[in-house]
Amino acid sequence: MAITSANQLELLQTAEAVAREKMIDPELVIEAMEESLARAAKSRYGTEMDIRVSIDRKTGRATFTRIRTVVADEELENYQAELTVEQAKQYLSDPKIGDEIRDEVPPVEMGRIAAQSAKQVILQKVREAERDRQYEEFKDRAGTIINGVVKREEYGNVIVDIGRGEGILRRNEKIGRESYRNGDRIRCYIKDVRREARGPQIFLSRTAPEFMAELFKMEVPEIYDGIIEIKAVARDPGSRAKIAVVSYDGSIDPVGACVGMRGSRVQAVVNELQGEKIDIIPWNEDVPTFLVNALQPAEVSKVVLDEEAERIEVVVPDEQLSLAIGRRGQNVRLASQLTGLDIDIMTEEEESARRQKEFEERTQLFMDTLDLDEFFAQLLVAEGFTNLEEVAYVEVDELLVIDGVDEDTAAELQARARDHIDEMNRKALERAKELGVEQSLIDFEGLTPQMIEALAEDGVKTLEDFATCADWELAGGWTTVNGERVKDDGVLEKFDVSLGEAQDMVMTARIQLGWVDPAELESDEEAEDEDAVDTEEAGA
Template sequence: MAITSANQLELLQTAEAVAREKMIDPVLVIEAMEESLARAAKSRYGAEMDIRVAIDRKTGRATFTRVRTVVEDEELENYQSEFTVEQAKQYMADPEVGQEFIEEVPPVEMGRIAAQSAKQVILQKVREAERDKQFEEFKDRIGTIINCVVKREEYGNVIVDMNPGEGILRRNEKIGRESYRPNDRIRVFIKDVRREQRGPQIFLSRTAPEFMAELFKMEVPEIYDGIIDIKAVARDPGSRAKIAVISYDGSIDPVGACVGMRGSRVQAVVNELQGEKIDIIPWNDDQPTFLVNALQPAEVSKVVLDEEAGKIEVVVPEEQLSLAIGRRGQNVRLASQLTGLDIDIMTEAEESARRQKEFELRTKLFMDNLDLDEFFAQLLVAEGFTNLEEVAYVEVDELLVIDGVDEGTAGELQARARDVIEAQNKAALDAARALGVEDSLVEFDGLTPQMIEALAKDDVKTLEDFATCADWELAGGWTTEKGERVKDDGVLEPFGVDLEEAQAMIMIARVSLGWVDPAELEAMAEDDEDGEATSEETEA
């Protein structure tokens, strides 16, 4: 095939037809044609030549040109596409390095093989353009719901027609035991779009909490308008879900608006989710209050929140225990996901027994270490003393409020407590040194002998070992595995060391070892303060 005047316009007509069929930019098709013709020309003139083809967008005329670049003498490698300044003087007036000399060459005759190769190049470029178009179209639709048609099912995964392209609804993203037949229309949530070698992969879901949130946004105009906001969602797909909502208009009840007249709005969502039961809960910024709402329909007697550990204890009447926990722990699990807290549920009797046990343990602590009788030890516990350090270093006046305690008795109590603490400290240090702890760690400020012993047992025996620790290794923390919060125990957690304190101690150790420049720390601290100040000004 030769590029003659007879078929010049056919190039443009072909490009227009392909672009219209594939719904892509005609320019992309023409560029693919230019590349394919250039390849064919290289096979005729030589692969080392820099042959370029330009197709006129109006006439369809294809112009073949050979390009040679001016390079330094020592950089000359390809004699077909490069030449030196001296060589270039034959063709150019004042050649400079980097300049290009372009000369037109005759069009090529395309044989059967060259034509087939050109066709493959064009098809490949068109496929790439289609994939790019599909990726660009769907990447901005992540987090939205679309309607699509089922094409087929493969190994439990459902392939759907997205028009254009295909999406995949994986087995674990289907509700319960949903099954679909070809041509069934389904509503799905676009969870993720990834650009892969074989084309964009669109991952869909019907189990994502966001799917239910988007369904409510479609059914409840107040949510769509921003009057009501969905603050949190927790789901056990196909079985039960909890959704927390808040209203920014005092005249609108968020729960009532989501339920709708005679339950019409929530029922539409329930029907889409295969009968999934939905608890609509009013959001509250106060976590204990919000948790009480989240555990509905169970009644809660008392809530004890430990903010540092992200843990909360809930006390319920005996007859409410099974309702609060729910079938197979479903109710408390969903409440935990909704609030982001680790929840311990106990009955009033269990809480009373636990408090009694704590009282007895503290009483025994004071009896054994301070040589007190049971009644006097109970008085200390009743006044809120929990350990020997509190007795040893508290202001004397706080001991004098206890019945029967005068200044002499208070002084004796504190002296005994200090003696015991000193003995315990000595024993802990001796044990740590026996394990191989070095003085660099013993002399580090902020670590008690008991902490040093605990570190030694965890094979942290030098200041260098301590400086390489992560904050969570010392203070503990929480991680989420498969939707469940898992506790990571810290070496110094039993001594009340939190993450912030752990970070500070580790950084001080690194500075003292010369690993970190104190000036950099000060600069970082100033930047943080400036950032916080800017944030506060913005909020104001």
Template sequence: MAITSANQLELLQTAEAVAREKMIDPALVIEAMEESLARAAKSRYGAEMDIRVSIDRKTGRATFTRVRTVVEEAELENYQAEFTVEQAKQYMENPEVGQQLIEEVPPVEMGRIAAQSAKQVILQKVREAERDRQYEEFKDRAGTIINALVKREEYGNVIVDVGSGEAVLRRNEKIGRESYRPNDRIRCYIKDVRREQRGPQIFLSRTAPEFMAELFKMEVPEIYDGIIEIKAVARDPGSRAKIAVISYDGSIDPVGACVGMRGSRVQAVVNELQGEKIDIIPWNDDQPTFLVNALQPAEVTKVVLDEEAERIEVVVPDEQLSLAIGRRGQNVRLASQLTHLDIDILTEAQESERRQAEFAERTALFMETLDVDEFFAQLLVSEGFTSLEEVAYVEVDELLVIDGVDEATASELQARARDNIEAANKKALENAIALGAEDSLISFDGLTPQMVEALANDDVKTLEDFATCADWELAGGWTTVNGERSKDDGTLEPFDVSLQEAQDMIMTARVMLGWVDPTELETDEVEGEGDAAEMEAEV
């Protein structure tokens, strides 16, 4: 097979036909043809030669050229594609390193094997161009809904036709036990578009929370227009879901707008999600209030929020416990996902028992340390005193409001409390020294003897040891692994040391040891304040 004038135009016609069929740029097909012809020519003239082919975009004429590059004599490796400055003087005037000599060579006769090889090159290039086009088409559509046609099912995964290629709906992204037949039309959420060795892969989902949000955006014009915003979505696909919405127009009820006339809007979403029950909840910036809404239909009588631990304690009437938890914990689990908080649910009876236990524990503490009778100890607890430190260092006036307490009694109570604290401090200090705690740690500002004892028990015995600690090692924290949150106990957590306090103490220790330049800290603080001011100005 030779490239003759009779079939020169056929190259262009073939390129255009392939480009139309595959919906790609004709130039890409011609480039693939040039590469395939060049490869065939190399098999004829020699693989080490730099043979290039150029096809005229108007006439279809293929020009075969040999390219040789001028290189330094020491760098000469390929004698077929490179030559030295001295050798180049035979062909050009004043040659310089980097110049190229381009010579036209006769077209090659393509045998059956060469033609087959050229065909494979063209097909490979066309496939790559198709993949690039498909990736470019869908990379910006991630996060949107697409209508697709089912082609087949492989090992539980559904392969669908998305017009210019295929996408996959994995088994774990289907709702419940959904099954589809070829040519069924389905609506899916484009979860991810990735380049892979086998080409771009489009991953679909029907279980993603974003799928529900996009469905509501299609059904509720106010969401599409930005008047109502979906703030959070939590789903148990195919069973139940909770969606939190807020309205930026005081005249529009966000819940009512999402429900629609006689439930028409929410029902359209429910039908698409195989009957999934949907609770539409008004968003509130106050987390406890929002949680009360999220636990509907259960009633909540009390909420206690621990912001640092991202936990919230909810008290419900005894008869509401099963409703608050929901079937197999579904209601509380969805509420937790919606609020991003760990939720502990107690009944009123359980909370009452716990309060009584705390009351009895504090009463016993005051009876033992202050040498008072049970009645008087209960009076102290009832007035809100929870520790010896509060009794020892509170203003005397706060003790005088207790029935039967005069100035002399208040002074005696505080003296007894201080004596106990000093005795406890002395004992803790002796234990810490016995464990090996050094003066650098004992004298560090902010650490009590009990804290030093706890640190020494945890093998933190010097200021250097303390400076190498992480804040969470001191104050405790939470770790999330595979969606499960686990508690990390801190050495100083029993002393109510916060993460910020732990960070400040550790940084102070590093400055004292000369590990950190205090001027750098001041610069960071100023920059942080500047960034905050810029953010406020933008807002």
């Protein structure tokens, strides 16, 4: 098949038709045709030749051009596509290395195999262009809601027609009791768009917390306008959800705005989510207050926050315990997701028993170490003293406020406490030396004898050993395993060493050993400070 005048315009018409059908640029189709014709020409004239084809965008005429490049004599390798300066003189008056000589060659007769090959090239190029177009169209729509039509179901995954492409709603992204038939209309959240070898993959979701947030944005104009902001969402898809909102206009109630007149706004979201119950909660910067709101409808008596461990203890009346925990732990689980904290719930009776046990343990400590009677030891505990160090090194005035304690009694108490601490230190140091602790660790500032003993029992006996420790190994921490936070006990955790203090001590040890240059450390900190300032300025 030759490219004759009869079918020259047909090339352009075909390119236009394909481009219109696939919704891609006609130029891409013509370029694919040029490449396919060039391949066919190479198979006719020789694969070593550099033959290029140009299709006139107005007439459709295909021009076949052979290109030869001028190279140095010693670089001549391909005699079909290259020639020397001397050889080029018969074509150019003053040839230079790098010049190109173009000769038009006759159009080729395309046999059946060549035509089939050309067709495959064009189809491949069109497919690639179509995939690129789909990716470019949907990549910026990630994080939005899209309407589609169910096309088919494959192994529990739903394939959704979303207009100019297909999305996949995986089995684990469907709300549990939902089922779909071909042709059903469906609304989904575009969770991710990835460019893959088989084409762009558009992943949809109906269980993502962001899906609920986007639904509220569609139903509540105040959220769309930015007057109300959704701060956090936690979902048990198809069953129950909690959403925290805050208003930046004092005259607008964020909860009331999201509920709507007679519940119309929230009901529209509930209907879309197959009856999922939604608790709308006012957000608060104060974490304990926010948690109290998040545990609604349960009433909370007391909240104790441990920011470092990211844990919070909640005390509720005995009759409120089951309500606070919720069916199968649902209420407390959603509140935990909403606040980002681990929540321990206990009844007032359990909390009272725990406090009583702590009171008795501290009372016994003072009775045993300070040789006090039970009543006097209880007075110390009642005044807030929890350990010997507090008694030994507190200002005398704080001891004088206790009934029956004068200056002589206070001095005696502190002397006994200090004597006992000194004795404990002496025994701890002896024990540490028996375990093989080196003097370099004993002399390290910031470690008490009891700490050194604990380190020795854990196998840390030299300053080098100490410098290789991670901060969490010393102060303790939390690790997430299979979605659950697990406690990591620290060697020095019982001495109330914080994560920051552990970091400082380890870094000091590394500097003393020469492992870290203080100057480099300071320059790194300055760079981090500059980055933080730049980030703040960019945000402003």
